[in-house]
Amino acid sequence: MAKKKAADSNVAAENRKARFNYEIIETLEAGLVLTGTEVKSLREGKASIAEAYATEEQGELWLINSNLPEYLQANRFNHNPKRRRKLLVHRTQLNKLAGAVQRDGMTLVPLKIYFDDRGMAKMELAVAKGKNAPDKRQTIKEREWNRQKARILKEG
Secondary structure, rough: HHHHHHHHHHEEEOOOHHHHHHOOOOOEEEEEEHHHHHHHHHHHOOEEEOOOOOEEEEEEEEEEEEEOOHHHHHHOOOOOOOEEHHHHHHHHHHHHHHHHHHOOOEEEEEEEEEEOOOEEEEEEEEEEEOOHHHHHHHHHHHHHHHHHHHHHHHOO
């Protein structure tokens, strides 16, 4: 449990809409291959993974459509903000993820990027299934009911 709290305190980017738009089936941790300026940009906390997703290509896992803005002090040594970034997972995990995406129509959605105890950039990746409109309405109803219950308990 202590390890989870350490990860939460070092969150660099979070995809807050993912849990609303997708039904999360399973989560796993993946490493990120980054350049030096990307790490500095992440530490500033200006990254966006809201529209990002992961895909398997030629036996490797790639993060597509994430935005790590340029690090202003890097000048000419900067990186491309929208470039594809390689994700590091074990071969067995990769095969399992690729199978879920191909067979079951699942999506690989990044939930958050954080720095672990050693200062390495890690990503919490979810195997998810997209929600349709009725499912989203049900989620909103449940959230409103939980808020209302909390108010009632607080008053009473």
